[in-house]
Amino acid sequence: MPNGAQALIQTLADAGIKVCFTNPGTSEMHFVAALDDEPRMRAVLTLFEGVATGAADGYARMAGKPAATLLHLGCGLGNGLANLHNARKGKVPIVNIVGDHATYHVPLDAQLQSDIETVARNVSPGFVRTSQRTAELARDAVAAIAAALGPPGQVATLILPADVSWGEGGVPCPPPAPPAPKRVDTARIEAIAGALRGRGKTALLLGGRALRESELLAAAKIAARSGAKLLAEVFPTRLERGAGLPPVERVAYLAELAGVQLGELDHLVLVDAKAPVSFFAYPGKPSELVPARCTVHTLAAPDEDVVGSLEALVRALGAEAEPPALQPARRPDRPRGRLTAEKVCKAIGHLMPERAIVIDEAITSGLMLPMMTAGCPRHDLITLTGGAIGQGLPNAIGAAIACPERPVIALIGDGTAMYTIQALWTMARESLDVTAVIFANASYSVLNVELERVGAERIGPKARSQLDLTAPALDFARLAQGMGVHATRADTAEDFCHAFEYALAMPGPHLIEAVIPESLSGAKRRMLPHVLRALPRLPAPIARALKRKLAP
């Protein structure tokens, strides 16, 4: 009869969970020892828990099924929390396994003792369970898997005491029933069809699973028939885009721009998305972006049947034969001269290979990316769903493991890259085909913008230095080489293109440090708040033109 850990790993594998991203300690040693008893389970070691959780997130986004994590006690969970937060906000399924002391050791308050459930509730509000008996461990695991799958997908935390893991008498369990999204009733579909047939301005806001090909095609038919605009949430979990797919406009990060996008709407139809609110609050500005007179409809909530509801709406509108607007193929020219953030985006648009997985955590430096890559060969885009930076490099690991035959391109800001820089080591260890591009502008550039926006008027040298990464300059090529990853620096567009082509052609991970000036010059940055303040008061066509210029 297997021990607890053996029964657990067999149960995970039976349910199709075949990758575990790990950073174990002593209390997880029986789980580690049991890995060799289950050939279907791959264990991927990371040097930091935030890499493990971010990799599990990236894996699930691309594999369409969860991975497991293996973390060490409350502190390991703390280290992994930020990327579990991003997964939670992206409705991504993860079976988050956290080792704990033996049940009888907990009351003794040893050095590493802390309240794990307390921390876990932050990212796993829907499922936290401390398994209490070896015989029930696999059953608890099946409950965790079912909770993770949703819908909506979520982070399910299973806490695994060491004695429950090492105990004899584990009982493997069959997998849970497949997830069953709730059906949407006809009355709701009809009501929304009625609003779309009416005279007001309308838009569909697509999020979550509604940004995949079949859902996008259905939405595009609805748009073609009704004249509704197609919007996507600001930070999609996974967006299928590129030539031949329906294009969709993302809600802008800057609330003032989003206000222009949404300001004229009479009806907004949510599809696996929530009504947009501003990312942060700003003094004297509203946080809700949808105008009061706009009626918000929910076509499908996150626990409901997204594709079924879209197809029903297509039928209700008689749009089955409507030709959807599709993105034509086009690429920008090859850039030349001194490198800038815009030229990096242009080079990526010029060179993006077929079936790429693009991870965008470039923050301000990535502003031009959506435009430059819109007509590239079809690709998947993964973004920072929860706003907790340090997601991109770990996501790249998971995506590359989920899709070993596809190139992964991770676009990362320099400040951002440093939160989980340890990810590079796992990329080298697993020989993953990841090309990481670091936008090195030596600044928390977005905070320079935000410092102006929050209305902090006098900005002194101490404040400015809090956003400055120039002294000392970070040398990402050396950092990568120190972790076994091939790396180069580029400060011209020619060098960047060359390095990017080389990285795509050669197997294994590569890092390119793109040395660029600050994304927004001081003058532009100081002008920004004034422009943004004026935006809602400008005539709509001018505001739209400005908006396109500011955030294409």
Add this chain to the structure above:
Amino acid sequence: MPNGAQALIQTLADAGIKVCFTNPGTSEMHFVAALDDEPRMRAVLTLFEGVATGAADGYARMAGKPAATLLHLGCGLGNGLANLHNARKGKVPIVNIVGDHATYHVPLDAQLQSDIETVARNVSPGFVRTSQRTAELARDAVAAIAAALGPPGQVATLILPADVSWGEGGVPCPPPAPPAPKRVDTARIEAIAGALRGRGKTALLLGGRALRESELLAAAKIAARSGAKLLAEVFPTRLERGAGLPPVERVAYLAELAGVQLGELDHLVLVDAKAPVSFFAYPGKPSELVPARCTVHTLAAPDEDVVGSLEALVRALGAEAEPPALQPARRPDRPRGRLTAEKVCKAIGHLMPERAIVIDEAITSGLMLPMMTAGCPRHDLITLTGGAIGQGLPNAIGAAIACPERPVIALIGDGTAMYTIQALWTMARESLDVTAVIFANASYSVLNVELERVGAERIGPKARSQLDLTAPALDFARLAQGMGVHATRADTAEDFCHAFEYALAMPGPHLIEAVIPESLSGAKRRMLPHVLRALPRLPAPIARALKRKLAP
């Protein structure tokens, strides 16, 4: 009238809190802007929140007063959690400031929204407060400072909503009353004096504030008079030691060895310490280390007057004039030949400068450190109080800022170093006199030991690879250079000594990668569980001799 942030920072400075370790985001921009209004406040930027919290921990251990942190929302707190845990377990005061969304933005569930208080309770069970009004913010801060100071010291978390920070009408507050430890009553002193005068075997277990010079001298007089053994908790927050100070034997990390240290005791007297338990639980082994027949006495609990109670006990025993045993000055010879972990420890003992601050997070590689440095010039030793690795490099930042005139030596395992490697950048940015020694054995060596100890019998290749850091090898010299820190590698004792002397002589931070073989060979490692199992059954003198050999 100041805004909330300005009143807060002024109140912190008035209370003597003059350093803030930061990793801010948008919701903290008004705090950042207010830094320039308070010349007494130094803001030290880190690239990762775990560096900020670990630096605040190291600062308070050496400065004897808290620093503040500045973290960004629940995710920033998550990233900082592990080192706050270490501070909590070490009873170290920290004023932990976590920015939050504006109060009216919270219900909108924006991307970065999460339940901060939930996470904070893990490390701040004694004080978590979300400030609700600008006019009361400084008062809330004073309550947080008072809670942090204790005694016992603790992590007090003050959550700072953006609108409370930017609001007008901040009111600075005067500092809290100084901490007032509870007096210990005479009857308790007399009872303990009686036990120490009796015929049984006795020991004092010193922890927390009892490991500083005046407390150690009082304890040594008690020991000299009564014959009691002087023990220190396994991982001291701050231990003053070296030539001229009373030596004290630390309880061993390995439970089996600790059992030998404690096994013959009739009375154990706790002084700002708790009765020792094993670090982890192991199948079939007890977690409690104090034998059942031993009576445990508490001379001073963590909230009581430690030095007063020790002095009272000295008087009760009539030991005022007793000469305490003091550590004679002595140093090991200069090591030669191929580098090993033991030779690194020997070199450090041979070369340690006056008034050094030594941070020991070398895990298995540091086994010989206590013996090799026992007779060095007096120094402070800081250890991993909560067992959450990644403490050492951040601690070094804080210690160097607290004591700019003293050399800081950080001894770090290679696996351990990677959790908070970003600390090197802040060391370079602040030009701190830190010498970081990385014990590069390319392994989570302690887990190799633990894997054998937990009784996992068949250890396969997948399990073993989870503890292996050889592929790819980490190049710490390059990692340091990538963050602006001067670095070298050494694989002979001669090179190491040379590099160490150079690092101590030159200003600013230095890193030495000490390339060493695995601390315990495979054969020794496999033998260890058997030796440990036999230990408690051996005659006491043989067990003691073995213990000295295994963990000197």
